[in-house]
Amino acid sequence: xxxxDRWSRLTEEERKAERHRAIKRGQNxxxxxxxxxNGPRDSYTLLQIGERDGWRCVICHSTVNREFKAPDxxxxxxxxxxxxxxxxxxxxxxxALAHRFCNSxxxxxxPKTPAExxxxxxxxxxxxxxxxxxxxxxxxxxxxxxADDITRxxxxx
Ligand SMILES: [Zn+2]
Numbered sequence: 001x002x003x004x005d006r007w008s009r010l011t012e013e014e015r016k017a018e019r020h021r022a023i024k025r026g027q028n029x030x031x032x033x034x035x036x037x038n039g040p041r042d043s044y045t046l047l048q049i050g051e052r053d054g055w056r057c058v059i060c061h062s063t064v065n066r067e068f069k070a071p072d073x074x075x076x077x078x079x080x081x082x083x084x085x086x087x088x089x090x091x092x093x094x095x096a097l098a099h100r101f102c103n104s105x106x107x108x109x110x111p112k113t114p115a116e117x118x119x120x121x122x123x124x125x126x127x128x129x130x131x132x133x134x135x136x137x138x139x140x141x142x143x144x145x146x147a148d149d150i151t152r153x154x155x156x157x
Contacts, residue, residue: 041090049097058096060117062153073101073124122147
């Protein structure tokens with residue numbers, strides 16, 4: 001935490017970022033406590049879960065490329081099938097591999113069919129977090145091909 005003196009020297013932007021970090025710290029602490037309260041936990045790595053689940057996203061059913069690193073929306077993440085806030089445990093039977101975006105999108109906006117989830121992920125890749133309305137955003141190199149790969153995933157739904 002920052003003392004009064006340091007705080008007074010921050011710009012408005014830096015204060016905003018600092019408030020955001022404080023909120024995140026609180027969320028992470030509460031989530032970690034909730035995980036402990038929900039019962040015993042398994043130890044695992046993202047790599048193990050990726051191998052176990054065949055590098056396929058449990059939410060949109062398209063491929064997860066392990067080369068993508070957080071915070072990339074396509075990077076691999078661990079999804080809790082029963083959410084921690086709903087009493088889900090951090091155990092192997094309650095986790096599955098998911099794209100980082102599919103994972104947070106599912107928690108934030110509820111479950112979707114795999115086809116819907118793929119469309120949302122493709123939109124995110126193409127248009128960034130501000131959606132298609134942002135004309136000033138130039139898609140990253142390869143975004144078109146990546147979005148195509150995601151929406152064309154063979155798995156039905
Ligand atoms: Zn996905």
